Amino acid sequence: MKKLVLVLGMIVLTLSANAQVLTYNEVSSSNKKQKAITTYVTSAGDSISLGSIVKIAVPKEDKSKFNYIYASGGYATQTYNNSTAEVIEIKMYGSRSIGFRIQVHMKSKTSKTLVADYEAALNSGEIVTDTLNREQAIYKLKESKDLFDLGLMNEEEYNLIKEELTPIIMGN
Numbered sequence: 001m002k003k004l005v006l007v008l009g010m011i012v013l014t015l016s017a018n019a020q021v022l023t024y025n026e027v028s029s030s031n032k033k034q035k036a037i038t039t040y041v042t043s044a045g046d047s048i049s050l051g052s053i054v055k056i057a058v059p060k061e062d063k064s065k066f067n068y069i070y071a072s073g074g075y076a077t078q079t080y081n082n083s084t085a086e087v088i089e090i091k092m093y094g095s096r097s098i099g100f101r102i103q104v105h106m107k108s109k110t111s112k113t114l115v116a117d118y119e120a121a122l123n124s125g126e127i128v129t130d131t132l133n134r135e136q137a138i139y140k141l142k143e144s145k146d147l148f149d150l151g152l153m154n155e156e157e158y159n160l161i162k163e164e165l166t167p168i169i170m171g172n
Contacts, residue, residue: 021047022102024119027092030100037090040102042122046131052087054106054116056080057128068121071114085114137168 020036024043027034039049048054058081059066065075085106094100104118121127132140141162148158 022092027100027102030092031096033092033094033100035092037092037102040090040104040118042129042131043119044122044129044131044133046129048087048090048104048118050087050090053084054087054104055128056083056085056114057125058082060125066121066126068117068124068126069114070116071112076114080108080114083109085109088113132165132168134169134171137165141165141169 020034021039021041022034022037023041027040039047041047056066056069056076059078061067063078065077066080067075069076069080071077071080085108087104088107089105091103091105092100093103101120102118104116106114106116108114116127118127122129123133144153144158144161147153148155
């Protein structure tokens with residue numbers, strides 16, 4: 001029994017020693033590829049980990065295909081509009097000369113593997129999260145101001161929303 005507990009403890013210790021959490025800033029300033037990435041913290045501050053469910057929205061420019069999400073054979077098509085996929089691998093790719101980026105490999109509900117340039121897909125709106133980006137925060141604040149000006153929201157409610165959104169807008 002003691003041997004089993006010792007072996008299990010060593011396995012957990014080995015796995016956690018190889019596990020790595022990377023942030024957007026660490027990736028951006030890195031001069032070498034990192035391996036065994038288990039969690040990535042985006043520029044917006046939300047995180048994605050192995051096993052996370054990713055929400056795929058719709059292509060923004062060419063409505064027939066995504067620009068930053070790929071399926072076997074090329075760009076993912078509108079078949080994946082408004083779907084979800086599970087993160088199965090997080091990789092860092094690039095080089096010192098061009099910089100590094102995060103690539104997320106996902107398994108779709110149809111068991112197809114999708115690959116996304118995660119930050120680009122997130123910034124373009126092809127992948128969505130519950131975390132507001134700067135543009136969304138500005139829109140929400142303007143909408144709240146309009147409601148306040150129309151008398152449909154009181155000053156206290158408006159100030160609470162403004163206080164919540166200002167750090168996102170200012171990039172803090």
